Amino acid sequence: MSFEDLDVWKRSARLSATLYQQTKQLKDFGFRDQLTRSGLSIPSNIAEGFERESKAEIARFLTIAKGSAGELITQIGIEAEFIERELGMSWVAELKQLSAMMASLIRKHRV
Numbered sequence: 814m815s816f817e818d819l820d821v822w823k824r825s826a827r828l829s830a831t832l833y834q835q836t837k838q839l840k841d842f843g844f845r846d847q848l849t850r851s852g853l854s855i856p857s858n859i860a861e862g863f864e865r866e867s868k869a870e871i872a873r874f875l876t877i878a879k880g881s882a883g884e885l886i887t888q889i890g891i892e893a894e895f896i897e898r899e900l901g902m903s904w905v906a907e908l909k910q911l912s913a914m915m916a917s918l919i920r921k922h923r924v
Contacts (some may be wrong), residue, residue, distance in 0.1 A: 816863035821914040826856040827880070828907055836902065844895055848888050854881035855911065872922040879915040882908045 816822045832852040839845040855878045862874025886908050891901035 814863070814867045816860045819859065819863075821911055821918065821920075822856050822859045823851075824907065825882075826902065826915075828911070829853045829856055832904075833885060836896075837861070839895060844888075844890060844893075848890070851881050851885040851888055854878065855885070859915075868922045868924050872924070875922065876914050879912055880916050881918065882912045882915070884912065896922050 825900045829849070829852040831843050836848060858874045858878035858881065862871040862878070865871065865874070877910050886905050889901045889904055890896050891905075896904075
């Protein structure tokens with residue numbers, strides 16, 4: 814199976830693009846850079862793991878991607894008012910769903 818066929822990869826790649834689009838007007842460049850890097854790390858690590866083709870490597874890179882999802886939840890910045898609460902909460906909800914999907918895939922690929 815290709816990583817491109819995975820819903821978790823498709824959704825995380827879409828979220829990453831959304832992060833770039835929705836934060837391009839932010840003046841805090843460090844915040845924006847960290848947010849977009851964390852977001853891009855999720856689909857990138859999913860892809861890297863599946864390209865390595867061993868179950869252990871897939872599980873390892875999915876674990877890294879899942880960690881990036883947690884990092885991104887922390888960085889969204891709702892309390893700092895960089896992101897509108899409703900938009901930020903929708904991203905948090907999506908990230909929690911993606912994290913659950915990755916947890917399931919990790920269990921499947923652990924040896």
